[in-house]
Amino acid sequence: MKKVLFVASEVVPFIKTGGLADVVGSLPKYINKDKFDVRVMLPKYMAIPEEYKEKMKFRTSFYIDLAWRKQYVGVMETVYDGVTFYFIDNEYYFAGPTPYGNIYEDIEKFAFFCKASLSSLPSLDFRPDIIHCHDWQTGLLPIYIKDVFMQNPFYHGIKTIMTIHNLKFQGIWDMKKVKDITGLSSYYFAPDKLEAYGDANYLKGGLVYADKITTVSETYAEEIKTPFYGENLDGLINARSNSLVGILNGLDYEEYDPATDKLIIKNYNKANFRREKSKNKVALQAELGLKKDEKVFMIGIVSRLTSQKGFDLIDYMIEQICQEDTQLVVLGTGEEKYEHLFRHYEWKYSDRVSANIYYSNERSHRIYAACDAFLMPSLFEPCGLSQLMSLRYGTVPIVRETGGLKDTVIPYNEYEGTGTGFSFCNYNAHEMMNTINYAKNVYYHHKREWNRLVDRGMSCDFSWNSSAKKYEELYNSL
Template sequence: MKNILFAASEAVPFIKTGGLADVVGSLPKCFDKRYFDIRVILPKYACMRQEWKDKMEYVTHFYMDLGYKNCYVGILRMEYDGIQFYFIDNEYYFSGPKPYDTVPWDLEKFAFFSKAVLSVLPVIGFRPDVIHCHDWQTGLVPVYLHDSFQQNEFFWGIKTVMTIHNLKFQGVYDVKTIKEITGLSDYYFVPDKLEAYKDANFLKGGIVFADAVTTVSRTYAEEIKTPFYGEGLDGLLRARSESLRGIVNGIDYNDFNPDTDIFLSSKYNATTFRKEKIKNKIQLQKDLGLDQDPKTMMIGIVSRLTDQKGFDLIAYIMDELCQDAVQIVALGTGEERYENMFRHFDWKYHGKVSAQIYYDEGMSHRIYGAADAFLMPSLFEPCGLSQLMSLRYGTLPIVRETGGLKDTVEPYNEFEGTGTGFSFCNYNAHEMLSTIRYAERIYYDKKREWNKMIDRAMAQDFSWGNSARQYEEMYNWLIG
């Protein structure tokens, strides 16, 4: 039996701000339980829902040094979906109204968490073969493991994996402060360890000291070795390229299933979508005040409204696009200028454009179920989950070829009759527009080809089981 511990700052259903929580919450239950004992450790935030806190049982507590402080470490646990979850309790660090706050406070909070993750292991009697660390919040786990914990033979031979979900976030602050917070010696604050561009960098420490580094798609693993995508760490990632691999995320095929989805007015599957899917479109047009015409091509957008997601391209061609026979439904919140852009076009082209400037899980499912195409023109996209959901719902993605979008959406080839969506290569508004118009042409003039593409899209398998096999292989390779 191989013991694996996932260490992360969030996981569904306990606490979620982004895709990281989906990965940490969904992936562990997909491993083969005959060979792997996978457990998860998280902070116990005060802002977690009470129903979860009520189910946790107290294990024990002790005190631990962090820099010049002596800190309380409480341990709670609960089983959920067959997986053992541990929670680190400390009211001083985890009592805020939300999981993340500001630097340097967050850095101190997650330095505490990283050290506590290691400190609790002998106490709970679980010795992992591999500690799988997620994002910068756990970047110090491999560093601390390499440091003072080597004095205890319990920790000898434990391997670490560092998974980068988004390289943009690294946990950076000045060296002097981080040295005080962490209690790490000068030895670590040099350019080949934690120091980067005169600052201390948590994620860099994790990448340097981990035994293996992964990221959430094959293409992104290649992209981050270049200056454009490398966020200042491309040199280090090139140096570690032998231990760097990309494993694409999955989605939960039970939660995202058009055949059983409670949010859809008309359920459908790969055999019934030709008749049933359109009913969701008619219902959504009615509910959102769009022109009620089932034949009009509907393009869905469900996203954070930020530059990363390509909204500057959309802003640039929106007037042109609205001259076409399309409807656009956008759901999400984010930068004010993009929220206002969609409100403006909703006002200007009312009946063609619907701006839903909030976030709601149910509405997102309804858009996946109703739209014909799904637009996702990201500047960079480590993995992306929305395109996986849209494939699952037979809503054909129109994406830019970057990161996980390139790995998961096969562009339509009308000569070979292949493909599960449409894609364009350069970050250019009119290249995007011509790809959207190409999709319109297939939708209106070659309906049989469009439906065959939906068949192929819905037959794709991006469930977690697929990713879990690749992680199992990596753990086996690490443990040897």
């Protein structure tokens, strides 16, 4: 049986700020338990809810050297949904209300986390064949394992995989400081290793030293080889392209299922959505104080409000989007200018725009269930989970053809009667607007075609099952 250890900075249900947590929390459940023993390691943040902390058992504690300092490491363990989770405990690093803080603090925090994770393995009676690292927070791990840990035969032959969830975040900080924090020798701070443009770059180090690199969709794996999407690492990614695989994220189909979802007003499925789905719309309209009308075209947006997600296109076209025959429901927080934009339009058109500038899991489920279309005009999107949720809930996605959006949404073709959503190619506000208008036209004037679109979307299978098989193949290939 192959043993695999996931190491990540956030994992559902314990702590979450983004899609990374969903992936690391869901994927281990779907990997074949007869052939793989998959366990997960993450920091024991103070911010983890008490209900989970109460169930943790103490496993071991010891001290490690982090450069010139001695630091305490505690290891706690819990089993959740049949998966074993280990928590690295150190109050100095993992206190505070959120998993991340100032980057200079995070740089030291995750250097500690990488070293502590590796150091704890011999005392856990678990020697992984493969350590699967996620994003820059674990970028030092593949370096450490080939450096200080090589003297210990326990670590010989352990392979590493580095998964890029979003190349924009790389863990970059001053080289001298990083050298001091990590205790790594000058040998590692060369341009072909950790150094990038004069600074130290954690993600780059991980990409250089990992045995395999994966990212979260096939298109994104191609895109990041180009300067536009490559975030200054396209040269390295091209150099390592023979070790790079794109594997699409899945969606947890147990949590996101309109037939059984307890958070929505009216459950429905592929067979009865024509009758039942709109009841969620009317309920949401009542809840948000919008004009009650089950026939009006309702567009949903659930997102971080950042420029990566294409909000400057929406900003440019918002007056046209908020036409009288359309309702717009937004949920999320982010850059102030976009928060104010939606608040302003809610004030201006209170009967047809609802701006929910906060995050609520319950409300997000209700928006997926209630809306007719879901807008996602991203500048780049490594994988994206919102469009997968939309398809699952029979809400037709309107997306830009980039990254995972291109891989998961098939554009509607009225001549062949195919497709599961609407898409546009260029990062252009008018192109987006034309696509929204085209979708609206189909919704109002070709209702049977629209329902077939919904039907095909709800028939898609983007559960973890197929993605898990690809990861299994990858683990076996090492």
